[in-house]
Amino acid sequence: MAVVMKGMEVAKSMKNELIFRVEKLKESGIIPSLAILRVGEKEEDLSYERGAKKRLEGLGVVCETAVLPEDVTQEDFEKKFDELNVSNKVHGILVFQPLPKHLNIEPVKERIHPRKDVDGMSPVNMGRVFANDKKGVAPCTPAGVIEMLKHFEIPIEGKEVVIVGRSSVVGKPLSILFLQENATVTICHTRTKNLEDTCKGAEILVAAAGVPKMIKASMVSEGCVVVDVGINVDEEGKLCGDVDYEQVEPLASYISPTPGGTGSVTSSVLAKHVIESAES
Template identity: 55%
Template structure:
C-alpha cells in the first residue's frame, strides 16, 4: 500500500519559503502584489479567488481584485488589462479563464505583459516552457506537479514518465517540465491504443484527462508514483480525481489524493510566481 503525496505539506513548505522572500522584498521597500482580473462573478472563479487571496495574505503578498462587468466588450477589456500591465504596484496578474464569449482570448493573450503573466497565458511564456527557459512562468498546475515531486525527492533523471492528457493547461506543459528534469516522457491521450499498457509502464504517471476515476489499478505499475491533476465530481457529488484512488493506492508507492493533492499546491505556486515576477521587475 502506497504513501500519500500530501499537497498541503508541499504547499506549507512553499508558503514558508515564499513568505520569507516577500518579507525580504518588503524590507527593501518593495511590496509584492498580485492583481486578479475577473470578468463577472462565476462561482468557481470566486471559490478559487478566495483561496488565492488567503494564500497571498499568508505569504505577505498584497492583492487587488479587478472585477469587470460580465458583458464588457473587447475594447474596454483590453483597456482595463493594459491599465493593470502599466500599474507599477502590480507584479503579477491572474486572469480567470475561460473568458465570456464576446472576449477573444486569442487576441488578449498577446496583450498581457509577459513579465507579469504568472499563469502562462502569454505566448512568450508558452514558448519559454517549450524551450525549457526558466526565466518565464509555466502554468501553476503543472508547476505544482513538479513542486510536489521535488518536495518528495522523486528522482526524475532518466525515469520513465507517462503523461495522460495533452492539454495546454496540464499535459503538454508538464511534459516539457519533466523533459527539463531529464525524464523520458511519453504523452498519451484518448486516441492512444491500449492505453493501460502504455500507462502501466510508467515509473511516474501524471494524469490530467478530465474523466472521473478513469485510471483504475490496471493502468498503474506496481510501485509507481501517481500524480492526479483531475478535479471532478463523482456520482455521490463528492470531489474526485481522474484516478481511482482507493484502487490505485494498493499498487502505487506514492500517490496524490483529490482533494488534498496537486490542487492544494497551485496557489502556493502562484505566490512563488508573484515573488519571481516582483524580483524580475524591481
Template identity: 45%
Template sequence: MAELLRGAPAASALCERLSGRILALKEAGVTPRLAIVRVGERADDLAYECGALKRCGALGIAVESVVLSADCSQEDLIEAIDGVNADASVHGCLLFRPLPAQLDEEEACERLAPEKDVDGITSASLYGVFSHRRVGFAPCTAEAVLALLEHHGVELSGACVTVIGRSLVIGRPVSLLLQAADATVTMCHTRTRDLAASCAGADVVVVAAGHPGTFGASCAKRTQVVVDVGINWDAERGRLVGDVDAEAVAPLVRALTPVPGGVGSLTTAVLAKHVVEAAERTVV
C-alpha cells in the first residue's frame, strides 16, 4: 500500500522556518501584510480566505480583506486593486478567481503590481517562473507541490516527472518549477492519446487535470510517487475526491498524496512564505 504524503507536516515545517524571518522583519520595523481582494461570497473563496486568515494570524502576518459585491463594476474592482498597489504597507495581494462574468479578469490581474502578486496571476510573475528570475511569485499551489515533495525527501534532480494538466494555475508553472529543480518533465493533458504510456517511465506523476479518475490503475507502477492536485466534489459519495482514482492506485504505487490533506493543506503556508518574501524585498 502506498505511503501517504500528507501536507500538514510540510506546512508546519515551512511555518516554523518562516517564524524567524517574520521576527527579523518586525525588528526592522516591517510587519508583513497581505491584502485579500474578494468579489462576492463564493463558498470556496470564503473557505480559502478563512484558512489564509488563520495561517497568517498564527504567524503574525497582518491581513486585510477588501470585499466587493458580486455585481460590482470593473471600475470598482480596478479602484480596489489600485488602492492595494498604492498602499506601501501592503506587501502581497491575493485576488480570488474566477471573477463574476461581468468583469474583465485579464485586465484585473494585469493591473496588480507584480511585486505584490503573491499567487502568480500576472504575466510578469509567470515570466519570472519561466525565466527563473525573481519577478513576482509562482502560483501557490504549483509551488506547494514542490514543497511537499521536498519535505518528504522525494529526489527531483534527474528524475523523470509526468505532469498531467496544462493550466496556467498549476500544470504549466509546476512543470517549469520542476525543470528548475533539474527534473526531466513530460507534459500531458486530457487529450493525450495514450496516457498510460506517457506515465510508464515516470518516477513522479503530478495530476492536475481537473477531472476525477484521470489517473487510474493502468497508469500506475510500483516505483511511482503520485501527487494529486485535483479537488472535485463526488455527489454520489458525498465527499471530496482528487483527479486520481485513489482506491485503485494506492495499492500499486510507492507513495500518494491524499485528497483532502495533501497539496491543498500546504497552499496557505506557501502564500504566507510569499508575503514574507515580498516584505523582505522591500528592506533589502
C-alpha cells in the first residue's frame, strides 16, 4: 500500500517559519498582499482560489481577488492587470491560467514586475530559473512538487523522472528544477509515442497534462513515486486528478491524491513567494 503524500502535512511543516516572517514584516509596517486576477468562474480556478485564500490569510497574508467576466476584452483585461501592477499595496500578482481563448497572456507576462511575479511567468524569472539563478522565482506548482518530495525524504538525485505535460506553467519549469536536483528527466505529452512504456520506466512519475485520470495502472511500474498535479472535473462534477487513483495507488510506493495533494503545498509556496517579495 502506498504512502499517501498529503499536502496539508507539508503545508504545516512550512507554517511556523512563514508566520514568523509575516510578523517581522508587520513590525515594520508592511502587510504582505497578494492580488489574484481571475477571468470567469471555472470550478478548477474557484477550488484553487478558495484553498489559496484560506492558506494565505491563515499566515497573515492579505489575499484579494479581482474578477473579470469570461467575455472581457483584451483591453479591459490588461487595464485591470496594470492597476495591480503599479499598486504599492500589492506585493504579488497571480493570474489564473489558461485564459479564455480570445485573450492573450503574453503582454501581461512581458509587463509584470519581476518582484510581483510570484508564480514565475515573466521572461525575466523564467530565464533566471533556467540559468539556475537563485533570484529567479519558479512557478509555484513545480516548486511545490520538489518541496513535497523533499518533505517525504524521497531521493531525487540520479532518479529516472518522467513528466507527462509540457506546459510553461508546470512541465517545462519542473523539468529544470529536477535537473537542478541531478535527476534524469524525460518530458512526455499527449502525443508522445509509446507513452505507456516511457511512463513505466519512471522511478518518479509526475502527471501534469490536464487530462482527467489519464494515468492508468498499465503506465506505472511497481514502487514508483507518483505525483498528481492535475486538477480536473470529472463527468460527475467531482474534482479529480490526471491519475486514476484507484488503479494506481496499489502499485505506487508514494502517491499524492487530488484533491488533498499538491494544491496545499502550491498555496504555501505561493505565500512564501509573496512574503519574499514584501521583504525585498
